[in-house]
Amino acid sequence: MDFAQADALNQAIRLLSLRHRARAAALLTPLGLHPGQETLLLELARTGPMIQAQLSEALGCEPxxxxxxxxxxxxxxxxxxxxAPADKRASVVALTDRGRALVEEIKQLWCDLAEETVRGLPAATVEQIPGILNTMTGNVDGRRRR
Incomplete structure (x- = not known):
């Protein structure tokens, strides 16, 4: 890959990341949330209660x-x-009823953001994007190299 192509690719990824996070922040603000908090709530909705260390690993965030x-x-x-029952030093995190109700709003917001992000792309391309992005993320995941 030459520099021009590398620069175009890296700039596109950087700008998409910045714009997507900013758009997510704007959509989350009326819910009283900051970027990242919605993914934590969605993860708990998917998995149920979990130890904070497991949550950190699932989200790919530092503890x-x-x-x-x-x-x-x-x-x-x-x-x-x-x-945690087995380890009093560890904390188990769980959604409250208020959190579960908010998750439904987050899911709708997440659908709206995804549709806005891929607007104008063919359905076949949209289907491939998660796999492509997951491969790219794995390629640069510093945790893999530890």
């Missing part, structure tokens, strides 16, 4: 980031944290 998010989401009443 201090998850700790900060869980504190804020607990303060807003969307999740609860309790000591």
């Amino acid at each position: 201090p980031s998850v700790t900060l998010m869980t504190r804020k989401l607990e303060a807003s009443g969307h999740i609860r944290r309790e000591a």
Whole structure:
């Protein structure tokens, strides 16, 4: 790959990432959420209660980031944290009823954002995008190299 192609690819990825995060932030603000918090709530809705360390791994976030998010989401009443039965040092995180209700709004927002992002692309291309992006993410995932 020559520099011009590499530059075009890297710039496109960077701009999409920045614009997508900014658009997500704008859509999440009326719900009282910041980017990243919605993925934590969606993960808990998918999996059920889990230990904070497992949540960190599932989200691909550093543990201090998850700790900060869980504190804020607990303060807003969307999740609860309790000591893990087997290890009192670990916290189990679970959705509250308020959190479950918010997840339904997040799901609609997530659908709207995805549709907005791929507007104008052929359906066959849209079907391929998650696989392509997951491969690309795996290629640059520094955690794989540890």
